Amino acid sequence: MKIIVCCKIVPNEEEITVQGDRKLDLSAASWKIGQYDLNALESGKQLAAATGGTMTALSVGGPSALDASKIRKDVLSRGPDDLKLVIDGTRDFSDSLQTAKALAGALKTIGDYDVVLCGMGSSDLYLQEVGIQTGALLGLPVLNNVTDIQPAGDGLLRVERTLENEVEVMEVTLPAVLSVSSEINIPSVPAMREIMKAGKKPVEVLGEADGADANLTTLSELAPEQQDRRQHIIEGDGEEAVEALVQFLKKECL
Amino acid sequence: MSIQSVFVISDDLGALNELCGGVKAMADKVTAIVFGGRDTADEAAACGADKLLYCPLDENGAPENYAGPIAEEIKKTGGAAVLFNNSIRSRCLAGMLGVLLDTCVLTSVNELTEQDGELIYRRMVYGGTAQRHERFAKPYGVATLSGGIFEPVTLPATTDIAPIEGAPAAGIKRIARTEKKEGGTNLVAAKRVLDVGRGLAAQEDLEMIRALAKVIGAEVGCSRPVAENNKWLPKANYMGITGVQVKPDFIITLGVSGQVQHIGGINKSKVIISVNKDKAAPIFKNCDFGLVGDIYKIVPALIEKLS
Numbered sequence: 001m002k003i004i005v006c007c008k009i010v011p012n013e014e015e016i017t018v019q020g021d022r023k024l025d026l027s028a029a030s031w032k033i034g035q036y037d038l039n040a041l042e043s044g045k046q047l048a049a050a051t052g053g054t055m056t057a058l059s060v061g062g063p064s065a066l067d068a069s070k071i072r073k074d075v076l077s078r079g080p081d082d083l084k085l086v087i088d089g090t091r092d093f094s095d096s097l098q099t100a101k102a103l104a105g106a107l108k109t110i111g112d113y114d115v116v117l118c119g120m121g122s123s124d125l126y127l128q129e130v131g132i133q134t135g136a137l138l139g140l141p142v143l144n145n146v147t148d149i150q151p152a153g154d155g156l157l158r159v160e161r162t163l164e165n166e167v168e169v170m171e172v173t174l175p176a177v178l179s180v181s182s183e184i185n186i187p188s189v190p191a192m193r194e195i196m197k198a199g200k201k202p203v204e205v206l207g208e209a210d211g212a213d214a215n216l217t218t219l220s221e222l223a224p225e226q227q228d229r230r231q232h233i234i235e236g237d238g239e240e241a242v243e244a245l246v247q248f249l250k251k252e253c254l
Numbered sequence: 255m256s257i258q259s260v261f262v263i264s265d266d267l268g269a270l271n272e273l274c275g276g277v278k279a280m281a282d283k284v285t286a287i288v289f290g291g292r293d294t295a296d297e298a299a300a301c302g303a304d305k306l307l308y309c310p311l312d313e314n315g316a317p318e319n320y321a322g323p324i325a326e327e328i329k330k331t332g333g334a335a336v337l338f339n340n341s342i343r344s345r346c347l348a349g350m351l352g353v354l355l356d357t358c359v360l361t362s363v364n365e366l367t368e369q370d371g372e373l374i375y376r377r378m379v380y381g382g383t384a385q386r387h388e389r390f391a392k393p394y395g396v397a398t399l400s401g402g403i404f405e406p407v408t409l410p411a412t413t414d415i416a417p418i419e420g421a422p423a424a425g426i427k428r429i430a431r432t433e434k435k436e437g438g439t440n441l442v443a444a445k446r447v448l449d450v451g452r453g454l455a456a457q458e459d460l461e462m463i464r465a466l467a468k469v470i471g472a473e474v475g476c477s478r479p480v481a482e483n484n485k486w487l488p489k490a491n492y493m494g495i496t497g498v499q500v501k502p503d504f505i506i507t508l509g510v511s512g513q514v515q516h517i518g519g520i521n522k523s524k525v526i527i528s529v530n531k532d533k534a535a536p537i538f539k540n541c542d543f544g545l546v547g548d549i550y551k552i553v554p555a556l557i558e559k560l561s
Contacts, residue, residue, distance in 0.1 A: 013381040024384050096352070096358040096359050097356070124381075126495070127359065128361055129345065133358070133359070136321075136354075143426065144349075158429070165434055166431055166433050167431065170427065213391075218387070221386045227540070229526060230542040231539065231542070232543050232544070233538050233541075233544040233546060235533065237555075242559065245545055245552070249527070253527075
């Protein structure tokens with residue numbers, strides 16, 4: 001089975017600083033693989049192993065995110081046989097359809113695949129729509145919040161999808177695009193030998209993204225206003241501290 | 255000036271009421287779309303939309319299979335905002351519909367306002383580090399809205415009710431379905447919440463937390479790792495930007511460190527009380543009252559004093 005896993009390289013949100021005017025400063029933030037895409041990479045690795053198949057990682061983004069060999073190696077140490085990139089500095093890929101069009105274009109170029117796996121959402125924008133829109137653009141079956149994937153014979157997968165109040169088991173005809181839930185697995189930490197091998201795996205740049213305008217206008221991006229909390233902190237867990245908490249609860253809450 | 259045409263599409267009738275009530279004041283015409291037969295439509299009529307369309311489902315039918323007929327209906331307007339509830343199914347249908355209408359989708363929108371005849375959508379980005387205000391640059395906009403962003407209102411029931419034109423697509427074959435057996439919680443509506451974090455050492459210790467919850471009449475929620483990594487509580491119980499956003503009268507966080515992602519789910523609480531062993535935990539910058547101490551000493555003492 002030929003598996004393609006899409007992943008987004010995102011700024012590490014823990015390294016984003018908030019300026020005095022509540023605007024964000026991303027200049028010190030390093031790049032990382034989106035947290036939820038690690039689940040998709042792990043699912044791809046497991047499915048490739050179960051079917052004796054191959055796995056290709058695919059990412060779309062600007063040169064600052066995708067040019068660094070460190071991040072490329074990080075992706076390749078997590079199971080893929082190779083990495084394909086669409087590098088385009090003219091678009092910021094901050095809406096789901098623009099990104100989906102770029103991915104769908106790349107998938108058409110790649111041509112031969114059985115299943116495309118995406119994470120639940122990117123960890124920067126978390127729209128949770130790119131996988132669905134990519135599949136819809138290609139006219140393929142799509143499912144979101146997938147919690148289990150099992151091979152089910154020729155050209156079929158048995159896919160579990162967990163909704164709010166029920167669990168569905170679906171028989172999906174391939175090729176298909178699946179967005180996996182972050183519950184589906186716990187991503188493994190790459191072994192040293194995987195890290196060593198990663199640098200030798202092929203990386204191919206597919207060219208620029210398919211032409212697609214932005215569908216949104218961003219009006220502002222500001223850190224939430226700091227809520228004034230009283231921050232009345234007491235150190236200790238003895239009788240006196242607990243009594244202070246009880247009094248606070250009785251006075252303000254109960 | 256107001257928005258000409260808004261479609262409200264929901265697979266949950268409670269959410270339908272809230273959304274229709276909230277957007278009615280902003281739009282000239284609100285069309286609601288629901289999934290089910292005429293009986294479902296009659297039940298949904300309380301939403302008060304100007305028009306109600308229903309999409310009949312057979313036993314295996316999925317709302318997603320109606321993307322085509324719904325897109326055709328929406329395209330009759332020439333331009334519209336299409337608003338969904340924020341369920342997993344709705345997010346799937348929204349994405350498919352977005353492609354048919356050639357637009358992107360904004361999800362988990364936490365504020366919707368009207369300004370000069372356009373809708374402005376607000377949502378969290380970078381794991382809660384910032385809020386982005388956006389508007390669509392295309393004739394059609396598609397969004398899913400988080401629950402609880404509009405105050406409930408009662409509108410006169412819809413009388414213009416009809417089945418949607420066109421047939422659903424064949425869709426993906428479903429071979430089994432099971433209801434989830436997890437005990438239901440209603441954290442969104444809860445007035446009192448206990449919030450469990452990684453400071454809890456073992457799943458059995460949830461009994462102690464539940465005992466305290468019973469004494470003060472609170473619902474129990476948790477931080478993401480407790481639900482996702484440990485799987486000690488259902489995923490529906492975790493609070494955060496990517497989980498449930500609560501707004502109780504008070505919340506007591508127990509062994510929660512207070513990552514930005516999690517704070518985004520609890521910071522609408524009127525009062526935040528926090529217990530954590532680590533004095534440097536960021537939660538103490540976000541609470542009204544805090545105890546730097548061991549939850550294993552404090553929780554049993556609280557149960558005793560409040561019983």
